[in-house]
Amino acid sequence: MNWEQILAGRMSRMKASEIRELLKLLDQPDIISFAGGIPDPKLFPAEAFRDAMTTALSDSQYATSLQYSVSEGYGPLRDWIADQMGLIGVPCTPDNILITSGSQQALDYLGKLMLSPGDTALVGWPTYLGALGAFNAYEPRFDRLDPGSNREAQDYHDAAAPGRVKFAYLSADFANPTGVTLDQAGRERLLDLAEELDIAIIEDAAYQTLRYDGTAIPPILATEIARKGSIDACRTIYSGSFSKTLAPGLRIGWVCAAASVIGRLVLMKQAADLHTSTLNQIATHIVARDHFADHIPSLRETYGRRRDLMLDALDREMPEGVTWTRPEGGMFVWLTLPDGTDGAELLARSLKTERIAFVPGHAFHPDGTGRNTIRLSFTLHEKELVDEGIARLGRLLRAS
Structure with missing residues (x-):
């Protein structure tokens, strides 16, 4: 069957998410990924959820929770x-x-x-x-x-x-x-x-x-x-x-x-x-x-420290002509690269040579501009991997 002839016109506007595709790289152990804006699973309140699920499935609750x-x-x-x-x-x-x-x-x-x-x-x-x-x-x-x-x-x-x-x-x-x-x-x-x-x-x-x-x-x-x-x-x-x-x-x-x-x-x-x-x-x-009230301060302390580690590493390693944001919260730092640098091409070279992942910035622009920008996420890694990953990024940019 030729499915194209019956698809709605809107399907032509729906594209695969570059971020969802990049998340697949997290399964490759030699890649340092600053790509996905995802929380650190080590910080999930897993034990609290185990207990909550047990309560939700108890004799007094299951008729509600499964209905x-x-x-x-x-x-x-x-x-x-x-x-x-x-x-x-x-x-x-x-x-x-x-x-x-x-x-x-x-x-x-x-x-x-x-x-x-x-x-x-x-x-x-x-x-x-x-x-x-x-x-x-x-x-x-x-x-x-x-x-x-x-x-x-x-x-x-x-x-x-x-x-x-x-x-x-x-x-x-x-x-x-x-x-x-x-x-x-x-x-x-x-x-x-x-x-x-x-x-x-x-x-x-x-x-x-x-x-x-x-x-x-x-x-x-x-x-x-x-x-x-x-x-x-x-x-x-x-x-x-x-x-x-x-x-x-x-x-x-x-x-x-x-x-x-x-x-x-x-x-x-x-x-x-x-x-x-x-x-x-x-x-x-x-x-x-x-x-929630006790969990959030712990998240803020950990992610805030990791943000500082990334900003410090960027200060040390980025070549002249690269600028970046200094967020007061959240999960991301946004880098603007020298004119003529293409974030997508940089990523392709990085995966072959330096083995670091990030998100090319053009994906966040409705018109596909912003090609000299990239997004880094700081939530997953502590000092050793942050320092190594940002050093590799600096090396990659200096070689561009």
Whole structure:
């Protein structure tokens, strides 16, 4: 059968993730990988999850944990998340929370909710590759979001015609891939722009908890609530995740937004997979309730130290003409290489010679630009491998 003749046109826009392909390299023991933005499995609260799973499957719980459940998500987990949102300046109720199968599912649903073919999504340049993949299925065009620029709302509107701008997507804290944080003034300007354009804001907060130094900045949603008085009056949609803090394999994320938005997303959840794994939600609730407060400081200490190790190694080893970000949190450092250097070609040579892996920066740009950039992740390795890997990268760049 010729499958090409019956595939939807959107399939031509769906590409393999370069990051997912690079993760396969982690199985090769001689490669030092700075590629995947993944948490260190040695830091997973595995014993706590073993105990939680035992509780979830106990005689008093198994009938709930192994059964179908409501699409909105497990009630006690939604209660816990609503309480945590309140602590960061987002007063809300469980009616403002939807549990998703990871924050990636949330991005897919939000693209489906708002994008028609030809509509415009405003994104960073660069931006999270997974967001581009999720939104691409709904056939949008992408325009550059830069809250620090003086670009007028009318210009965004005119560029989107005959479609319209639907939302602005960003990770405001320690963004993937750059590690950069949007300051409070930038968040205020973004809210002003969204008001002028009458669009939604999707705030991807996957890394917000992982701040190692500096002063915490309120989420965009918290800033908007301070303006408007209630989450149900807000246009900001907050996407959270346990993947970077507890464990990614359980695939537990959430959306926090106006109840009217949550209601529409629930309809999508019902049609897509009915509900996120009840067993995983119950286990995550138990671990979050009993261990989250003690677990997060340990993560911050370890990842913060590893960030410092990478920044110190870059200071020592990078040749002239290479610059990089100095993130206050998250998982990534973003390198800008001398003009004419191609990150993809550099990676190909690296895998043959120096045996280090990283992500070429063009993958994070909707238009394929940014070829002289690369992303490094600092979460997996301690000093010996960081020093060796960055020394190899410096050697590779000097030979370019």
